[in-house]
Amino acid sequence: MVVGQNVLRKEGVEKLTGAARYIDDIAIEGVLYGKTIRSSVARGLIKSISFDPRFDWSPITVCDWRDIPGENFVALIEQDQPLLAEREIRHAEEPILLIAAESRALVEEAASRIRIEYEELPAVLSMEESLACREIIYGPDNVFKRFLIARGDIDDGISQGDVIIEGEYRVPHQEQLYIEPQGMIAVPSDTGMTVLGSMQCPYYVHKALKQLFNLSDERAVVIQTTTGGGFGGKEEYPSMIACHAALLAHKARRPVKIIYDRAEDIAATTKRHPGVIRHRTAVTRDGRLTASEIDVVLDGGAYVTLTPVVLSRAAIHALGPYRCEHVRITARAVATNTPPNGAFRGFGAPQVAFAYEMQMEKIALRLGIDPLELRRINMLKEGDITATGQRLQWSVGSEDVLNTVVERSRFEEKRAEIQSERASSHKRRGLGLSFFFHGAGFTGSGEAKMKARAGIEITPEGRARVLSSSTEIGQGTQTIFCQIVADELGLVFDDIEIEETDTSRVPDSGPTVASRTCMVVGRVLQLAAREMKERIKLFAAELYGAPEIDLIEGHFIEGEKVLASFAEVARHYAAQRGELKVESQYASPKGVEWDDQTYSGDAYPAFSWGAEVAEVEVDMDTFEVSVLKITTAQDIGRAIHPLLAAGQIEGGTLQAVGYGIMEELVWDRGRIVNRMLTNYIIPTSMDAPEMETIIVEKEYPHGPFGAKGVGELPMDGAAPAIAAAVLNATGAFVSEIPVTPERLMMAVEELKASVS
Amino acid sequence: MKIEFQINGATRVIDSPPMRRLLDVLREDLRLTGTKEGCGEGECGACSVIINGEVINSCLVPVCQTTGAIITTVEGLAKDARLDPLQQAFLEAGGAQCGICTPGMLIAARALLDLTAQPTRDEIKEAIAGNLCRCTGYVKIIDAIERASLIRTR
Numbered sequence: 001m002v003v004g005q006n007v008l009r010k011e012g013v014e015k016l017t018g019a020a021r022y023i024d025d026i027a028i029e030g031v032l033y034g035k036t037i038r039s040s041v042a043r044g045l046i047k048s049i050s051f052d053p054r055f056d057w058s059p060i061t062v063c064d065w066r067d068i069p070g071e072n073f074v075a076l077i078e079q080d081q082p083l084l085a086e087r088e089i090r091h092a093e094e095p096i097l098l099i100a101a102e103s104r105a106l107v108e109e110a111a112s113r114i115r116i117e118y119e120e121l122p123a124v125l126s127m128e129e130s131l132a133c134r135e136i137i138y139g140p141d142n143v144f145k146r147f148l149i150a151r152g153d154i155d156d157g158i159s160q161g162d163v164i165i166e167g168e169y170r171v172p173h174q175e176q177l178y179i180e181p182q183g184m185i186a187v188p189s190d191t192g193m194t195v196l197g198s199m200q201c202p203y204y205v206h207k208a209l210k211q212l213f214n215l216s217d218e219r220a221v222v223i224q225t226t227t228g229g230g231f232g233g234k235e236e237y238p239s240m241i242a243c244h245a246a247l248l249a250h251k252a253r254r255p256v257k258i259i260y261d262r263a264e265d266i267a268a269t270t271k272r273h274p275g276v277i278r279h280r281t282a283v284t285r286d287g288r289l290t291a292s293e294i295d296v297v298l299d300g301g302a303y304v305t306l307t308p309v310v311l312s313r314a315a316i317h318a319l320g321p322y323r324c325e326h327v328r329i330t331a332r333a334v335a336t337n338t339p340p341n342g343a344f345r346g347f348g349a350p351q352v353a354f355a356y357e358m359q360m361e362k363i364a365l366r367l368g369i370d371p372l373e374l375r376r377i378n379m380l381k382e383g384d385i386t387a388t389g390q391r392l393q394w395s396v397g398s399e400d401v402l403n404t405v406v407e408r409s410r411f412e413e414k415r416a417e418i419q420s421e422r423a424s425s426h427k428r429r430g431l432g433l434s435f436f437f438h439g440a441g442f443t444g445s446g447e448a449k450m451k452a453r454a455g456i457e458i459t460p461e462g463r464a465r466v467l468s469s470s471t472e473i474g475q476g477t478q479t480i481f482c483q484i485v486a487d488e489l490g491l492v493f494d495d496i497e498i499e500e501t502d503t504s505r506v507p508d509s510g511p512t513v514a515s516r517t518c519m520v521v522g523r524v525l526q527l528a529a530r531e532m533k534e535r536i537k538l539f540a541a542e543l544y545g546a547p548e549i550d551l552i553e554g555h556f557i558e559g560e561k562v563l564a565s566f567a568e569v570a571r572h573y574a575a576q577r578g579e580l581k582v583e584s585q586y587a588s589p590k591g592v593e594w595d596d597q598t599y600s601g602d603a604y605p606a607f608s609w610g611a612e613v614a615e616v617e618v619d620m621d622t623f624e625v626s627v628l629k630i631t632t633a634q635d636i637g638r639a640i641h642p643l644l645a646a647g648q649i650e651g652g653t654l655q656a657v658g659y660g661i662m663e664e665l666v667w668d669r670g671r672i673v674n675r676m677l678t679n680y681i682i683p684t685s686m687d688a689p690e691m692e693t694i695i696v697e698k699e700y701p702h703g704p705f706g707a708k709g710v711g712e713l714p715m716d717g718a719a720p721a722i723a724a725a726v727l728n729a730t731g732a733f734v735s736e737i738p739v740t741p742e743r744l745m746m747a748v749e750e751l752k753a754s755v756s
Numbered sequence: 757m758k759i760e761f762q763i764n765g766a767t768r769v770i771d772s773p774p775m776r777r778l779l780d781v782l783r784e785d786l787r788l789t790g791t792k793e794g795c796g797e798g799e800c801g802a803c804s805v806i807i808n809g810e811v812i813n814s815c816l817v818p819v820c821q822t823t824g825a826i827i828t829t830v831e832g833l834a835k836d837a838r839l840d841p842l843q844q845a846f847l848e849a850g851g852a853q854c855g856i857c858t859p860g861m862l863i864a865a866r867a868l869l870d871l872t873a874q875p876t877r878d879e880i881k882e883a884i885a886g887n888l889c890r891c892t893g894y895v896k897i898i899d900a901i902e903r904a905s906l907i908r909t910r
Contacts, residue, residue, distance in 0.1 A: 008847050015855030016843040018790015018830035022856065025789035177890055179794040179802055180856040228792070228856025229890050262795040474854025474891045643850040643896075650893030651853065677799035677888070685881040688894045 002483045002493045003705045006643040010478040010498060011226070020226040023183040023198045024259050031185065032061065034248045034258040035107045037097035037114055038268060039089045042123035042337040042670025043137070046087050046096065052113035060110045061252040063098040068212065068247065074240050074305075075208040081303035081340065083212070083243050089118065090137065091302035091339050092671040093268040095240070100248040100256050123337040123670050127276060127299045130334040137302075138335035144300045145308040147315040149329040149387055149599050157291025157326025161282025167362050169279070169355035170736035171719075173665045174272035174658075176344050177682050180228020182237060182269060183259035186245035192219030193246050199238040200230040201511035202469050206503045208239035209246060224501035230473040231655070232343030235513050236306055237269045266675040270342030271665070273298040273310055273333070277318070277355035282326075287369045287377045289324040296331040296352060301340035307333045310341075312443050314348030316603045319387040320356030321398060321437040322378040327387045337670050343513060345652060346715035349438055350659065354737060357434045357720030361727060371724065372406060375435045389600045392607070393591075395708060397635025397698035401611040402435055404694050409613035409631035415728065426620045429628075430729025434612045434721035439604030440709030441516040444594040447586055447605075452516075453507040454524040455583035456485060456532050460574065462567025463495045464532075467583070468509040470521045471501050475711060476644035477517055483640050484522050484704045488529035490551035491566055507583060515608070515709025518640060520586055522704035528584040536580065540569045589702040606700045608713045609635040612653075614689075614721035618729045623741035623748065625661050625726055627689040630718060635696040637708035645710050646693045652714025653691060658683045660719030661739050761825045763788075764832030774820035779803045781819045782829060790830035790859045794888070801887030804860035805829050811867045811886070830859035833866060842866055842904040851900030853891035860887045865901045874905050 014020040049064075051057060065072050065084040072086065073079040085096045096116060101107040124130050130142045138144060158164065184197035192215050199205055202222045209220040222242070227234065241258055249256040260269070275298045282291040296314050300307035315331035346353075360378075364371040380386065382396040406412065411431060418429050441447050454468035466485055472478045482496035489496075499506055509521045533551055541549045546558040556563045573580050594601040612632040616625050630653055639645040662681050666673040674680045699706025719737050727733055732747035757774045760767065763786070770785050782788045782805070791814060794800035798813040805814045806828040833840040842865050845851065852858040861884060868875055868883035875883065880901045881894070889897060 006850075009850075009852075011855075012847045012852060013839070013843075015852045015858050016830075016839065016846055016862065017834050018788070018859050020855055021789070022792070024793070025783075027787070178854070178856075179800055179888060179890055180792070180854070181794070227854065229854040231890070262797070476853075647850045647853055647892055647896055650895045651891045652893075654893035655890065676797060677795045678797060682888060682890065684885050684888060685894045685898070686885045688881075691893060691895050 001487055003487045003640050004642065006641060007479065007483065007493050009476060009644070010482055011472060022180055022228055023185060023196060023225045026185060026196065026225065028185060028187065028255045031255045031257050032100040032102060032248065032252055033104045033107045034098060034100040034245055034256045035111055036095045036244060037099065037111060039085065039092055039094040039096055041089055041118045041120050042092045042125065044089045044118040044120040046085065046089065047117040047119050049097070050115045055110065055113040059101055059106065061100040061248055063247045063251055067251055070212045070214050074243065075211045076236055076305055077308060078304040081305060083240065091337050093339055095244065098244050098248050100252055125336055125338060125667070125670050127297050127334055127336065130336050131297070137337060142335045144304050144333040144335055145311050147312060147331040147599055149315055149327065151387055151389060152326035154291055154293060154326050154328045158282045160290040162285045163283050163366065165281050165283060165363050165366055167279045167359045168735060169277045169358055171275045171351045171354050172737060173274050173341070174344060174663050175266055175665065175680060176231040176233030178229030178231060178233055181260045181262055181265045182234065182241055184238065184241045184245040185255060185257045186242065186249035187255045188249045188253060192221065193250065194221040194223065195242045195246055196223045196225050197238060197242060198227045198234060199224050200234045200471050200473055200513060202471065202501055202503050203508045204236065204511060205239050205242045208243055212243050212246060213250070218504065222503045224471050227471060227473045231345045232347065232513065233269060234473070235343035235511060237342065262677060263675040266680060267672045268339060270305070270340055272344035273300065273307070273341040273348065273351065275299065275351040277352055279355060279359040281359060281363060283363055283367065285367065287367055287374050289322060289378050291326040292319055292324045294318045294329045296329070298333045298348070298351065299336050299338070299341060300333040301336060301338045303340045305340045305342050307341065309443070310348040314352050316388055316439065316443060317349045318352040318356065320353065321380045321435060321609065323380055323384050329387060345655065346712045347514065349712065350656065350715045350719065353436050353716040354719045357436065358723060358735060361724050362733065371433055372411065375402065379435065386603070388603045390602045395606050395637055395698045395700035397609040397696045400696045400698060401609045401633040401635050404633035404696060405611040405613050405631055408633070408692060408694060411613050428618050428620055428729040430616050430618065430725040430727070432614050432721045432724025432726070432728055434717045434724065436610050436716040437607040438515065438709070438713040438716055439607050440519045441604055442514050443603055445596060447520060448588050450510045452510040452521055452524055452586040453583055454509040454521055454528060455507055455581060456525065456528045457579070457581035458570045462570035463497055464489055464491055465497050465499050466525060467499050467506045468521055468525065469501055469503065469506050470509050470517045471512040473512060475648055476641060477512065479644060480518055480522060480640040481525055484526050485529045488526045489533050491554045495554055515711040515713065518707050519703045519709045522640070522707060523702065524584045524586050526704040528582045531584065532582040535582070536569060536573065539573055540564070543569065543572060605702060606637070606708050608708045608710065610713050610717050612717035612721045614718060614725045616722060616725040616729060618726060623744040625722065625739055625744065627657055627661065627722055629690045629692070631692040632717060633694040633696050634710070634713055635698050636710040636713070637700040637703050638697050638706035639695050640705065640707055642695060645695055648710045649693045649714045650691050652712070653718050654683050654688055656715050656718030657689065657722065660722040660737050664738050664740065757820060759819055759823050761822045761827055763827045764829060772819050775818045777815055778817040778819050778822055779814040782814060788829050788831050792856055792859060794856065801860045801864065802857055804863040804887060806863055806867050809867070809870065811864050828863070830862055833862060841907045842869065842901070845900040845904035845907065849900035849903050850896040851892065857887055857889045861889065861897055865904070869905055877902060
C-alpha cells in the first residue's frame with residue numbers, strides 16, 4: 001500500500017533542479033510580447049484614445065474590442081465582464097487595449113505613447129456606498145446576488161434565549177500572491193488556437209477560448225504549464241489573459257506571450273472578497289444558542305465573475321459548526337467600482353469564520369463562560385443538523401479535533417499560567433481558540449451538474465497513465481492520484497504516470513478548486529482503477545486459465561504463484577484487444593440531496609473539521625502582535641499522503657496568519673496603491689510561527705480510501721484564533737482584521753475608556 | 757560589452773549591454789531558467805544566485821558588475837545527475853510545493869550551509885528571510901535545510 005505513505009512527489013526532481021518549465025521559461029520561435037492597456041479611472045466613459053503620431057506604430061500589433069471575433073465577454077457565470085472595454089469603464093485597471101511587439105522594451109515604449117481620455121463618473125467604492133444606492137451601477141439596487149437560509153422560527157428562538165448579543169465584524173481584501181505571476185502564451189494555427197499557461201482550470205480557459213473565436217472543442221487547445229501557486233487566483237482570471245494573448249496572436253498571426261509583472265498582477269487581478277458580517281444571537285444563560293440571525297455582505301467588485309458562488313459558500317458556513325434550531329441567514333453581494341473579487345482559498349468561508357468565531361468569543365465574554373466550554377456546549381456532532389437542514393451522517397470529527405488540539409496545545413493549563421503571570425509586563429502573552437468546518441467539493445448540486453470525468457489508460461510499456469484535467473499547483477495532485485490508482489489497481493507507485501494537463505488529451509474532471517481534487521476526482525479515479533482491474537483480471541484469468549487470479553503490486557498472482565507481470569499481460573491485451581482505457585464519472589453518494597429553490601438540504605457530502613490554538617505575544621508599547629505558535633488538529637477523512645497534507649495545512653495556516661495580522665490593501669480612488677512586495681506584506685520565515693499539526697482521520701465512506709478535502713480548511717481558523725489570543729492577552733476585542741498595531745491600539749484605548 | 761564570468765563551474769563570455777539585469781542574462785542568453793522572477797524589486801528572492809559566496813538577488817544586479825565573478829545558480833547544485841544533499845532533503849521533507857520559490861530557497865540554504873555547517877533553526881529562518889514562499893508556511897523548508905545539514909556533517 002502506498003496510500004498513507006510519504007512517497008517522493010512525482011514532479012519533485014524537476015522542481016528541485018530548475019528543470020521544470022513555468023510559462024515564462026518557455027521560449028517560442030517568433031514570439032511577440034503582449035501588454036494590456038488599462039483604465040486609470042474607476043468609473044467613466046472612454047472619450048478618446050490617441051496614438052502618438054511621432055511614434056512608428058508599424059511594428060506594433062494593437063487590438064481593441066472591435067477585433068474580437070466572437071462575443072466580448074469572459075465566459076463565466078454571467079456574460080457581463082468584457083474582455084476589452086468598449087465605452088464604459090466600471091473599475092480601475094479595466095482592460096481597454098492590447099498591444100504586442102518584438103521586444104519587451106518596444107512594447108513598453110509603445111504603451112507610453114497611448115493616451116486615453118475619460119469622462120469620469122462618480123464611482124461607488126465601498127459596500128456602504130453601494131447599498132446606499134445613490135449611484136446605481138448594477139441591476140435595480142447594486143445587488144449581484146442574494147441568498148436566504150431560514151430554519152425554524154426566529155422569533156420563537158429569540159424568546160427562548162435569556163440574552164441577545166450583537167456583533168459586527170469586518171474582513172478585508174486579500175491578495176493570493178502566488179510567487180509566479182500570471183502568464184500565458186497563445187500560439188495560432190490555420191485551424192485554431194493553442195494556449196499554454198499558468199492556471200488551475202484548463203477547461204475554464206478552453207470554454208472562454210471557444211466562445212472568443214467560435215471554435216469547436218478540438219480546435220481550442222489549452223495546456224497547463226508548471227504552475228507556481230494558485231490559491232484561487234488562477235481559477236478564473238487566466239481565462240481573461242488567455243483570451244487577450246489569443247486575440248493578439250490571432251491578429252498578428254504570431255505566437256504572443258503575456259506575463260504580468262508583480263504590480264500589474266496585484267493591481268488588476270482578483271482578490272478575496274471583503275465583507276461585513278453582522279450577528280444577532282440569542283443565548284440561554286448557560287450558553288446554549290437558541291436563535292441566530294446573520295447578515296453577510298460581500299463586496300463583489302465591478303463584475304459578477306464567481307461572486308454568487310463565493311456568497312453561497314459564505315452563507316452556508318455563516319453559522320459555523322454549531323447547533324442552533326432557529327436560524328435566519330441573509331447574504332448579499334454588492335457591486336462596487338473596484339476590480340472584481342474572486343476565488344481565493346476558502347472562497348467565502350474564512351470571512352464568515354472570523355465573524356462566527358469572534359461572535360462566540362463575545363458571547364463567552366458576556367456570559368462569563370469559558371470559550372472552550374461554550375464551543376463544547378454548541379458544537380455540531382454526528383447526527384446533528386446544520387443551518388441548511390443537513391443531518392451530519394458520516395465522518396464528523398468535530399469532537400476529536402477540538403479535544404486533540406486542547407490537549408496537545410495544553411490550552412487550559414497555559415491560559416491559567418498566563419493569567420497568573422500577568423502583571424505590568426510590557427509583553428503580554430495570550431492563547432486563543434478557534435473551531436471551524438469546511439464543506440468539501442462543490443456546493444449543493446454543483447458536483448451532480450459537473451459530472452467530473454477522469455480516466456486511466458495503459459501505455460504501450462505496460463504502465464498506467466492517469467487522465468484528468470485536475471492541475472498540479474503545488475498541492476500534490478499528481479502524487480496523490482498516482483497513490484490512489486496504484487493501490488486500487490494493484491500496481492506499484494512508480495508504474496503510474498500522469499498525462500500532461502492538455503485539453504486535447506484529458507477529459508474534463510472539473511476545475512482544481514473547492515477542496516474537491518482528492519475527494520471528488522480522486523474518487524472518480526479510484527472507480528476507474530477498480531473497473532480497469534476487473535477488466536484486466538478477467539482477461540488474465542482467461543489467458544492463463546486461472547480463475548482465481550489477482551493483481552498485486554504489478555504482478556498477476558494465483559495463490560502463491562506469480563503468473564506474469566502486469567506489463568506482460570498488458571502487451572497481450574494490446575495485441576489481442578487493442579487499447580485499454582477506462583473513464584469514470586462522479587455520482588453524488590446516495591441520499592445526498594440539495595434543493596436550490598429553498599437553499600436547504602445536504603450542502604456538501606462531507607465537511608472537514610478543524611480546531612486551532614494560537615499563542616501570541618503582544619508588545620504593549622508598539623501593539624505589534626507576534627504569533628509564537630499555532631497548534632491545529634484537522635479532520636480530513638484520510639491523509640493519502642500525510643506529508644503533503646501537513647504541507648497544505650501549514651501553508652494555509654500561514655496565509656491565514658497573514659490575513660489575520662498583516663495583509664491589507666491601500667486604496668486611492670478605486671486604485672490599489674500598495675501594488676508591490678515592498679508594501680503589500682506577506683509573512684516571511686521570520687513571521688512564521690512554530691506549528692504543530694495533527695491530522696485526524698475520520699474516514700468518509702465515499703471518498704478515496706476515506707479521504708475528504710484539505711485545501712481550504714486551513715485558511716479558516718488562524719485569523720479568529722489569533723484575534724481571540726489577542727483578546728486573551730490584552731482584554732481588547734478587535735472585530736476587524738487584520739489586527740494591525742493601529743487597530744489594536746484603538747481597541748485598547750476604547751477598552752481603557754470604557755473601564756474608566 | 758563583453759563580460760567573462762564563471763557560472764556553475766564553467767567559464768562563459770557573454771556580450772550584453774552593461775546595465776542589463778543579471779537575471780535576464782541568465783534566463784535569456786544562457787537559458788538558465790531555473791532562476792525565477794517573482795517581483796523584480798529584490799523582495800521575493802526567487803531570483804537568488806550565489807555570487808562569490810554571497811546570496812544576491814539577480815534582478816538587482818547589472819550584468820557589468822559580474823565581471824570575473826563566480827556564480828552558482830540552481831542548475832549548478834546537482835553534480836553528475838546526483839542531487840545535492842539539500843535537494844534530496846527538500847524532496848524527502850516536503851520543502852517544495854509549487855516549486856517557484858524553490859531554486860532561490862535552495863540557493864539561500866546552500867550559501868548558509870557553506871558558511872555554517874550545522875545552523876540552528878533560528879539561523880535557518882534568518883538565512884531564508886529574504887525568500888518568500890506562499891505554499892509551505894516555511895515549516896518543511898526549515899525541516900529540509902536542517903535535515904541536509906545533518907546529512908552533511910554525518
